[in-house]
Amino acid sequence: METRPDAGRERRKGAPEVIFGETKETEQILAMARGLLAGTGRAIISRMPARSLEAVRSAFEHYEMRYQEASHMMVIYTPEYNKRVTGGKVGVISAGTSDIPVAEEAAMITEEMGCRVTRIYDVGVAGLHRLIEPLRALLAEDVDAILVVAGMDGALPSVIAGLAPVPVIGVPTSVGYGMGGKGVAALLSMLQTCAPGLTVVNIDNGVGAGITAGMIANRVAHARGQRSQ
Amino acid sequence: METRPDAGRERRKGAPEVIFGETKETEQILAMARGLLAGTGRAIISRMPARSLEAVRSAFEHYEMRYQEASHMMVIYTPEYNKRVTGGKVGVISAGTSDIPVAEEAAMITEEMGCRVTRIYDVGVAGLHRLIEPLRALLAEDVDAILVVAGMDGALPSVIAGLAPVPVIGVPTSVGYGMGGKGVAALLSMLQTCAPGLTVVNIDNGVGAGITAGMIANRVAHARGQRSQ
Amino acid sequence: METRPDAGRERRKGAPEVIFGETKETEQILAMARGLLAGTGRAIISRMPARSLEAVRSAFEHYEMRYQEASHMMVIYTPEYNKRVTGGKVGVISAGTSDIPVAEEAAMITEEMGCRVTRIYDVGVAGLHRLIEPLRALLAEDVDAILVVAGMDGALPSVIAGLAPVPVIGVPTSVGYGMGGKGVAALLSMLQTCAPGLTVVNIDNGVGAGITAGMIANRVAHARGQRSQ
Amino acid sequence: METRPDAGRERRKGAPEVIFGETKETEQILAMARGLLAGTGRAIISRMPARSLEAVRSAFEHYEMRYQEASHMMVIYTPEYNKRVTGGKVGVISAGTSDIPVAEEAAMITEEMGCRVTRIYDVGVAGLHRLIEPLRALLAEDVDAILVVAGMDGALPSVIAGLAPVPVIGVPTSVGYGMGGKGVAALLSMLQTCAPGLTVVNIDNGVGAGITAGMIANRVAHARGQRSQ
Amino acid sequence: METRPDAGRERRKGAPEVIFGETKETEQILAMARGLLAGTGRAIISRMPARSLEAVRSAFEHYEMRYQEASHMMVIYTPEYNKRVTGGKVGVISAGTSDIPVAEEAAMITEEMGCRVTRIYDVGVAGLHRLIEPLRALLAEDVDAILVVAGMDGALPSVIAGLAPVPVIGVPTSVGYGMGGKGVAALLSMLQTCAPGLTVVNIDNGVGAGITAGMIANRVAHARGQRSQ
Amino acid sequence: METRPDAGRERRKGAPEVIFGETKETEQILAMARGLLAGTGRAIISRMPARSLEAVRSAFEHYEMRYQEASHMMVIYTPEYNKRVTGGKVGVISAGTSDIPVAEEAAMITEEMGCRVTRIYDVGVAGLHRLIEPLRALLAEDVDAILVVAGMDGALPSVIAGLAPVPVIGVPTSVGYGMGGKGVAALLSMLQTCAPGLTVVNIDNGVGAGITAGMIANRVAHARGQRSQ
Amino acid sequence: METRPDAGRERRKGAPEVIFGETKETEQILAMARGLLAGTGRAIISRMPARSLEAVRSAFEHYEMRYQEASHMMVIYTPEYNKRVTGGKVGVISAGTSDIPVAEEAAMITEEMGCRVTRIYDVGVAGLHRLIEPLRALLAEDVDAILVVAGMDGALPSVIAGLAPVPVIGVPTSVGYGMGGKGVAALLSMLQTCAPGLTVVNIDNGVGAGITAGMIANRVAHARGQRSQ
Amino acid sequence: METRPDAGRERRKGAPEVIFGETKETEQILAMARGLLAGTGRAIISRMPARSLEAVRSAFEHYEMRYQEASHMMVIYTPEYNKRVTGGKVGVISAGTSDIPVAEEAAMITEEMGCRVTRIYDVGVAGLHRLIEPLRALLAEDVDAILVVAGMDGALPSVIAGLAPVPVIGVPTSVGYGMGGKGVAALLSMLQTCAPGLTVVNIDNGVGAGITAGMIANRVAHARGQRSQ
Ligand SMILES: Nc1ncnc2c1ncn2[C@@H]1O[C@H](COP(=O)(O)O)[C@@H](O)[C@H]1O
Ligand SMILES: Nc1ncnc2c1ncn2[C@@H]1O[C@H](COP(=O)(O)O)[C@@H](O)[C@H]1O
Ligand SMILES: Nc1ncnc2c1ncn2[C@@H]1O[C@H](COP(=O)(O)O)[C@@H](O)[C@H]1O
Ligand SMILES: Nc1ncnc2c1ncn2[C@@H]1O[C@H](COP(=O)(O)O)[C@@H](O)[C@H]1O
Ligand SMILES: [Mg+2]
Ligand SMILES: [Mg+2]
Ligand SMILES: [Mg+2]
Ligand SMILES: [Mg+2]
Ligand SMILES: [Mg+2]
Ligand SMILES: [Mg+2]
Ligand SMILES: [Mg+2]
Ligand SMILES: [Mg+2]
Missing domain, CATH: 3.30.110 (Translation Initiation Factor IF3)
Structure with missing residues (x-):
């Protein structure tokens, strides 16, 4: 075949x-x-x-x-492969522990596109106090885009898009059971966000999200005049 | 008929x-x-x-x-109707402007059951900074239950249930268009909440939510030994 | 991770x-x-x-x-763990045999929060005569909240909320096949209840229901002035 | 056309x-x-x-x-139309006030098929005590089939099918708003019934339900040897 | 438990x-x-x-x-169990080969209620010519009710309800893949029937269908004055 | 614009x-x-x-x-428009009265593509006896394709595809209320057909169906060597 | 059985x-x-x-x-089976690698009906440049119908129906995860096509699609006067 | 209020x-x-x-x-409002005529954020030849992001994301009737895209899409060192 x-x-x-x-x-x-x-x-x-x-x-x-x-x-x-470093900067945030595999899928793709990735994991809305400090640090790094990976209620991307002055990409994960489970509620909640500047990919699509974040960050980095090593 | x-x-x-x-x-x-x-x-x-x-x-x-x-x-x-004051205390929070009618429906029912209602309106997750201060004040009043009324992404009830040490009742509203619109995403997100202590009623059901809040608050008030005037 | x-x-x-x-x-x-x-x-x-x-x-x-x-x-x-007894009282009712695991999940959480739990199992609407006597006894205990756990048609919580003067929390279970199966009909029927004072959690979410019941009961118990042993 | x-x-x-x-x-x-x-x-x-x-x-x-x-x-x-009286006996029960139009549609069709119809209206599960007495009377009439018309939670047909020793036909109505509204929850709950002997028709299909009830009752009446006047 | x-x-x-x-x-x-x-x-x-x-x-x-x-x-x-023969007569028709298990479930229940069951299997609408003769024979037996068991398109119950002068109960089966698969299209098509006198049960619910057919047939048989042996 | x-x-x-x-x-x-x-x-x-x-x-x-x-x-x-007559032959069948508008939409398009259209209307499965004779006549005309337009249960296209040795195109219409209403059951039932040689278009899409039928018939006609006048 | x-x-x-x-x-x-x-x-x-x-x-x-x-x-x-060659010509196009099994199911059926099949595989819309040349060749063969097999976004059939002057049959496949996965988005997108002359079969129904394509092609071939060998 | x-x-x-x-x-x-x-x-x-x-x-x-x-x-x-020109460049493409209102909503927001917008309207997949030339021109302008607005099949964003080396944002519109209508098929098809670098917003959410495009373009423009006039 x-x-x-x-x-x-x-x-x-x-x-x-x-x-x-x-x-x-x-x-x-x-x-x-x-x-x-x-x-x-x-x-x-x-x-x-x-x-x-x-x-x-x-x-x-x-x-x-x-x-x-x-x-x-x-x-x-291959031995002769030349790894790019573009200067693009991306943040990857996960709401829960179970969202980490999808977050890592996204992070790795972005890294393979030459970006530097900063990870913040397990900071969901059930305890927002855990989020504030790491988010402040992330924004201080002046990242070019943020991926927010969340299952269940999918509330975290809306919270972050309400706070961060960069494009946010919501990545729903197939975490959660019952009605709206397997990522459906998370995706719908992100689509219905009342926060500006949030776009989404399909449930568990870390690859797609990582590619978009990488494209944004690399375009910005390129404009900054930074080059691969 | x-x-x-x-x-x-x-x-x-x-x-x-x-x-x-x-x-x-x-x-x-x-x-x-x-x-x-x-x-x-x-x-x-x-x-x-x-x-x-x-x-x-x-x-x-x-x-x-x-x-x-x-x-x-x-x-x-009727002229002879004797309005109860039970001593029950309930908070009603709305995420957006368009959620206020449902919030008011709930608040009025709770008041008709003899409770005192404190309202906080238009404090959705698109700008969480607006929420912190009024929520602190509400908890200082030692309310017996909190109703959180939200359409669109329905994220606010999860955020509040993660912070408040009292039973929270989520009331989705039929606000929002597109996929997950008319309250569907809001309801599903609340059902999928990762925060503890949140139960829900159906979309736009302010009456049902208000009655439950009133029943909780009145039971607590009764245990406190307070009586109607 | x-x-x-x-x-x-x-x-x-x-x-x-x-x-x-x-x-x-x-x-x-x-x-x-x-x-x-x-x-x-x-x-x-x-x-x-x-x-x-x-x-x-x-x-x-x-x-x-x-x-x-x-x-x-x-x-x-741990050996030094100090089990609370709060004086909170909760009833847990299941409609069928297959709903018992979820009922037990809820009951155990409520017990871990220090409440006393009274269980009534397998009293579904296919034979309502089985319900009347145990429910009378439960109400005589003056429970602070009732959890009603039901799959398939999900009719029992509405029946009980029509009869009991305390907050009722409906817990749909993923029991049932065909259209509306896996708890969907049960959840929707509870959301559409024509009885007052019923709130719900998601399908199979015994933990969430148990926590809310525990929070209600403990708040009432605390108001009653009862303390842990 | x-x-x-x-x-x-x-x-x-x-x-x-x-x-x-x-x-x-x-x-x-x-x-x-x-x-x-x-x-x-x-x-x-x-x-x-x-x-x-x-x-x-x-x-x-x-x-x-x-x-x-x-x-x-x-x-x-037409003046020469000869109205049949078959001796068939059918009960029609409605859960709420808003279900009466559909109940009447069914009742009229059944009457047009020559059956005698006994109506019991507005006896939903939010107050089951209202149901017991009229149901006992209905069964004493030895009806051949019972139609139960209900919107919202659709719980009543299951309750009645658990009690009555005759075929029960559930008729969901498009009453109710929010998720599972417009009769969806009612239909699904009836399809998921845990009571034996309940079949259903589509939402608001009083005509279809009335025809089936009439066919059952007329077949029984015919076997009883009763004839039209 | x-x-x-x-x-x-x-x-x-x-x-x-x-x-x-x-x-x-x-x-x-x-x-x-x-x-x-x-x-x-x-x-x-x-x-x-x-x-x-x-x-x-x-x-x-x-x-x-x-x-x-x-x-x-x-x-x-048990050895002393006394099998009833009520004189009730029921027809069970299946559309395809894969629908036979559900058809048999229904047929057996009906037989256990004392009825005589006539089976016609694998006569779906993909070749209606196969249906005509056996259906004529079935109606000649003067059955009291007909169960029609069908998956996929679920068209057969409507065809038979258009032809047979007895109550027809449609039993959708979970046969079929893709959109509307697992019995969904079959159930919906039966609910939407344009033929009179068709009621339905949920997907694969042979037991429920068999009980209703048995109740109808036994009521007719009882009226006919037939007794168990 | x-x-x-x-x-x-x-x-x-x-x-x-x-x-x-x-x-x-x-x-x-x-x-x-x-x-x-x-x-x-x-x-x-x-x-x-x-x-x-x-x-x-x-x-x-x-x-x-x-x-x-x-x-x-x-x-x-325009006055100089030259109407084609291709020799293509198409049959258009409607199940009910309410399906005629969509059937006409399809028929007119096919006629505008130069085909001759034979119409058979209101011959649904609630009374199949009405179908047999006109269908025999239609097949005797040796039509190149048949459009079957049906709402509600959508059973007719499957019945016809089981009988006719030409490509059949199912056209669901938005006729029908309740669950599966507005053409949903009809479409799903057609997609789930157990008859061979049936393809479908979306609900009410008479234009799309007519174009495909016209393309098939014109291709056959062209192969037959017939030309426009 | x-x-x-x-x-x-x-x-x-x-x-x-x-x-x-x-x-x-x-x-x-x-x-x-x-x-x-x-x-x-x-x-x-x-x-x-x-x-x-x-x-x-x-x-x-x-x-x-x-x-x-x-x-x-x-x-x-059997040894005496006489394989037909009808002269019918059909094209089968797949969007991705994972769609090939369904494409082959369709192709084989069409071949068993005596048609010649030309295959073009893995030419999805993620890189449309790969499609142009093979499609031109396919149309040069003057095929009588084209099957387009696609999962995920299901966009390819619309693109091809916009370009090819023969009937196109869309075959969605159960490829894809998340919302709209398992072929749902593909089927819906094909049903919603804005291109003329596209009909569809259900998800993964290669057999049904192949039969229709074979019926069209054989009817054209028969009109062309070609005979089996 | x-x-x-x-x-x-x-x-x-x-x-x-x-x-x-x-x-x-x-x-x-x-x-x-x-x-x-x-x-x-x-x-x-x-x-x-x-x-x-x-x-x-x-x-x-x-x-x-x-x-x-x-x-x-x-x-x-207000008279003193100072309109920004950031140097950001965004392309807005619509598939059909009916998608233009949503496209304009997005374009205007992006313009209000100081970006230059290039519009290409009515170039859907039903006639892809219309797309090639304007797209080439758009890419020659080196836009920072492209919005693709499409209803019905929603195929255009996948086609463009397969061709363009910049982030693409899909905006489904509520155009289309029948199953998957009102933008549902369009949204699902975009979520299921097999092309890289496509994120989406909810149906008809031109505002949300325009804001994200503006944020991307302005971030790039800022990195380029351009300033508002
Ligand atoms: N985990 C993933 N999720 C979403 N898209 C993916 C994933 N892995 C690969 N892809 C994309 O899916 C496309 C089709 O994959 P393939 O079936 O391998 O041709 C590839 O071109 C990738 O861009
Ligand atoms: N806005 C509302 N939302 C939900 N339930 C309501 C509302 N208003 C009234 N109800 C309840 O619905 C029940 C049925 O109403 P009725 O149709 O008036 O008999 C009443 O007993 C109320 O408890
Ligand atoms: N209110 C109704 N609900 C369900 N079916 C009906 C109703 N009224 C008429 N019917 C049936 O629908 C069939 C189709 O109706 P028509 O469109 O008038 O040919 C009729 O033959 C009736 O048996
Ligand atoms: N893979 C398939 N997909 C769709 N239809 C099929 C498939 N295989 C067989 N069929 C059809 O399904 C009908 C029912 O099959 P059976 O259950 O074998 O009687 C047959 O008559 C075939 O025309
Ligand atoms: Mg955690
Ligand atoms: Mg606001
Ligand atoms: Mg039991
Ligand atoms: Mg009432
Ligand atoms: Mg077969
Ligand atoms: Mg008619
Ligand atoms: Mg590939
Ligand atoms: Mg156009």
């Missing part, structure tokens, strides 16, 4: 192609990873299935590799 | 019967109001239809009357 | 932090339990995953422990 | 054709009514639009007519 | 209590079956879980037993 | 551009109609708003015009 | 009966396959369950067989 | 407060506009109700005013 990973995407879009592992066979993942490594020097695989992890690891064991357990995301680099 | 307003409800439940005006003909409203006035000395009518307002007003023009424009709620008293 | 159990919640909110076990790794549960035991002398874990039960049991085998099989809820106490 | 009212339906199905007025022009209603009067001696029009009422009235002013205001249902008879 | 099977249901309702096996532990099933056998001489268990089948079989191996594989329904009789 | 009617569509797609009148101002309709008349010699306007009808009529009063009241569809021709 | 595969379908409808394997036992599949082989010389089984594959393979090991792994579709031929 | 427009929002968030006119009384709009004019020198009113337009116009007739008919948005300036 043929597949065509979009090796030209980074050049065209300024954002890397990402192999969505969840619904793929090990063979397909390996083939696409080889294609991207050959074409761009790097392969990013999101939601690596447990059944494929070892095969992929050993297939590329001589390459540099980065693997994030919580999100099952892997990045593989 | 016969109707049977439940004149025994207050005695049985500690909460007044309320005539739901919205779907009733003027004749029905008048008949039910007369029944309740005869049985209990008071008639409460919620969502008075515009088409019935004048007829009801003139039918009972010799009685004391209380009419709240925003919520279209009316209360009529 | 860092987690921050909210050890200050009980002091701030009058309600304990509860570790939601379902989506956590054994390591995370152990870490959070240790944190809460150190901070408050007690750790409450809801929805303990089967895979973690033994590990948690043996990790804390020298501590006093309470484990409820139906609800998979566990409470662990 | 041609229309073909099914004049043979009564012979084929034992149930009359009914002209659904709501979406029809006055011309169409008149044409269909004439067709049915010619073919069967009777025309039944449900949901007569306000705009057509007078025209239909005057077109058939020399005929016997029955018009029910609440349900906007009209029946017109 | 206490359970209270309703042994008095048959006497009160004319319909047997049925143990819903799906969500129960083997112990609970055994206990409830023993209770019903003691109270009524018969135990009916629907949706017997695979894990419990052998234990239940051997626990009651000295009793007469009836087990239907497709529907996983079991009936156990 | 600029608009760009796609005058090249017919050449590119073999299907005409159609102006969707419903959401347009009279000015916009006039401007677009002029554009299409200039570009193609014909303007087709669907769902002409009542408020625009007279203005459009008088603006083009010197042109040939075709107006269908039921569907509010208008076609305007 | 009896089953009746519709061996006359091909003669009646011009489309083969297909055994839906997913919900069937191995015995049922074998029995139905034997029936169809005897009646028509060929058996087509869609969604063969993994558990049945080997048994079916060895039961028919002396017959010619075609098995497509991605879609789990199998075709078995 | 008190209201508190957030006059400090622009300073705090870099985005102006906007008065949502739709649900407000004329008095409320006037009061809030006066408050904002006093506090910030400018008042922006979205969705001005027809009933309030003249009153607002004459109340501020001596002020400079900008009113956009399609979107019913008004901006009022």
